[in-house]
Amino acid sequence: MDCVFCRIVSGELRGYKVYEDEQFFAFLDINPIRPGHILVIPKTHCVNIFDTPEVFSERYYSVVQKLSRSVSNAMLADGINVFQLNGSAAGQIVLHSHIHIVPRHKDDGASLSHDNRMKLEDAELKSICSRIIEHI
Numbered sequence: 001m002d003c004v005f006c007r008i009v010s011g012e013l014r015g016y017k018v019y020e021d022e023q024f025f026a027f028l029d030i031n032p033i034r035p036g037h038i039l040v041i042p043k044t045h046c047v048n049i050f051d052t053p054e055v056f057s058e059r060y061y062s063v064v065q066k067l068s069r070s071v072s073n074a075m076l077a078d079g080i081n082v083f084q085l086n087g088s089a090a091g092q093i094v095l096h097s098h099i100h101i102v103p104r105h106k107d108d109g110a111s112l113s114h115d116n117r118m119k120l121e122d123a124e125l126k127s128i129c130s131r132i133i134e135h136i
């Protein structure tokens, strides 16, 4: 299947992994809203909230909660945005279910849209990745 997130999970494509267990995987967003922006995904391919097996849903949220704390502590955030886009009408671009976790700082001026995303260097992404892992 030609799914970019499945290819990251399988290791075929480079991903800055911060977390993995039997069912879930989390990695840095390549074009973050803010440094430390991560995506949490089920390892089994599903598209969005509508087809994710219910058996995953509760655990999905608890992984998101745990990683929200890690991202917040690692990035010394003042707040965290947690959100999911479901369907192209809602702005979903990658059709493999994912929940965004974005650390926020007071007056950082960031917007949650796809515009004005950041481009970070490999060294910075690696350093953020290690910082988050240290806080898990």
Ligand code: 5GP
Binding pocket: 004, 015, 016, 027, 028, 029, 030, 031, 032, 039, 084, 085, 091, 092, 093, 094, 095, 098
């Ligand atoms: P959405 O589907 O929620 O609108 O957005 C998809 C998200 O995945 C975007 O924030 C985008 O930056 C991120 N993204 C798209 N392609 C890749 C990729 O190949 N690697 C990583 N790490 N993130 C990606």
Ligand code: ZN
Binding pocket: 003, 004, 005, 006, 007, 044, 045, 046, 095, 096
């Ligand atoms: Zn997939």
